[in-house]
Amino acid sequence: MIGQLNHVAIVVPDLAVSRERYTKVLGTNVSAPVDLHEHGIAVCFVELPNTKTELMTPLGTKSPVSAFLGRNPSGGMHHICYEVRDLRAARDHLVAGGARVLGTGEPKLGAHGLPVLFLHPKDFDGTLIELEEIAQ
Amino acid sequence: MIGQLNHVAIVVPDLAVSRERYTKVLGTNVSAPVDLHEHGIAVCFVELPNTKTELMTPLGTKSPVSAFLGRNPSGGMHHICYEVRDLRAARDHLVAGGARVLGTGEPKLGAHGLPVLFLHPKDFDGTLIELEEIAQ
Numbered sequence: 001m002i003g004q005l006n007h008v009a010i011v012v013p014d015l016a017v018s019r020e021r022y023t024k025v026l027g028t029n030v031s032a033p034v035d036l037h038e039h040g041i042a043v044c045f046v047e048l049p050n051t052k053t054e055l056m057t058p059l060g061t062k063s064p065v066s067a068f069l070g071r072n073p074s075g076g077m078h079h080i081c082y083e084v085r086d087l088r089a090a091r092d093h094l095v096a097g098g099a100r101v102l103g104t105g106e107p108k109l110g111a112h113g114l115p116v117l118f119l120h121p122k123d124f125d126g127t128l129i130e131l132e133e134i135a136q
Numbered sequence: 137m138i139g140q141l142n143h144v145a146i147v148v149p150d151l152a153v154s155r156e157r158y159t160k161v162l163g164t165n166v167s168a169p170v171d172l173h174e175h176g177i178a179v180c181f182v183e184l185p186n187t188k189t190e191l192m193t194p195l196g197t198k199s200p201v202s203a204f205l206g207r208n209p210s211g212g213m214h215h216i217c218y219e220v221r222d223l224r225a226a227r228d229h230l231v232a233g234g235a236r237v238l239g240t241g242e243p244k245l246g247a248h249g250l251p252v253l254f255l256h257p258k259d260f261d262g263t264l265i266e267l268e269e270i271a272q
Contacts, residue, residue, distance in 0.1 A: 002162050003184070005189070012264075016260055021235075025233035027138055028138050048140060049139060050140045050141060051140075051187055053141070054250055072262050074257070075263065080144060094162070103179065125148040126212035127146050127211070
């Protein structure tokens with residue numbers, strides 16, 4: 001059911017500082033930062049040959065990652081995103097298996113403009129899992 | 137310098153339970169569990185089309201991930217492993233850039249039988265980064 005690992009997301013306290021460190025010290029290509037006001041985050045992507053690492057930081061006072069950064073002032077790994085081909089079918093299979101979907105359970109447009117759902121971290125070893133529906 | 141994302145590692149409280157959940161509920165292929173006594177962990181791998189997720193749990197009383205599980209009883213994301221072609225050259229570049237390498241700074245054979253180094257989480261947004269030297 002689960003396809004590729006789309007990205008691993010890391011919350012960082014200062015996007016510009018992290019971007020420079022990934023570029024200069026780790027020697028990676030990192031995309032230009034983008035403010036996603038409607039999602040309350042600013043992001044850039046570490047472009048790896050097989051997947052990507054998302055660096056994200058809160059934008060505005062109501063950011064969904066502000067509380068995480070409050071608990072982890074240095075930042076930290078936030079979630080893993082896996083691709084699925086049919087998000088509603090995946091959700092139904094997951095719920096039938098006892099997993100909890102966060103929010104209303106209905107897919108929303110995620111930060112990358114594709115339908116997403118998040119699974120309850122308590123059902124997956126303290127790990128927040130995002131499922132993203134990719135084009136067929 | 138950094139190549140592919142080799143794996144994301146998640147510490148889990150019960151490997152058999154997690155393995156079954158990833159297999160049945162997420163619908164993934166998961167390798168058979170292997171006890172790595174010399175590393176103090178038992179592991180299995182969620183096999184994804186482009187990379188893998190490592191599920192690991194402490195083995196024995198001196199496991200390097202026992203303290204992590206003590207702080208995070210439900211489990212949690214533990215580290216990200218990136219591939220490099222020349223581990224010592226990567227280390228020298230990182231140290232010149234101000235990053236700290238854990239331990240003696242000399243590569244050791246990791247859980248997968250390849251030379252590895254770990255970078256200080258404080259230098260990378262609270263994220264423990266493993267570098268693994270892959271065959272040329």
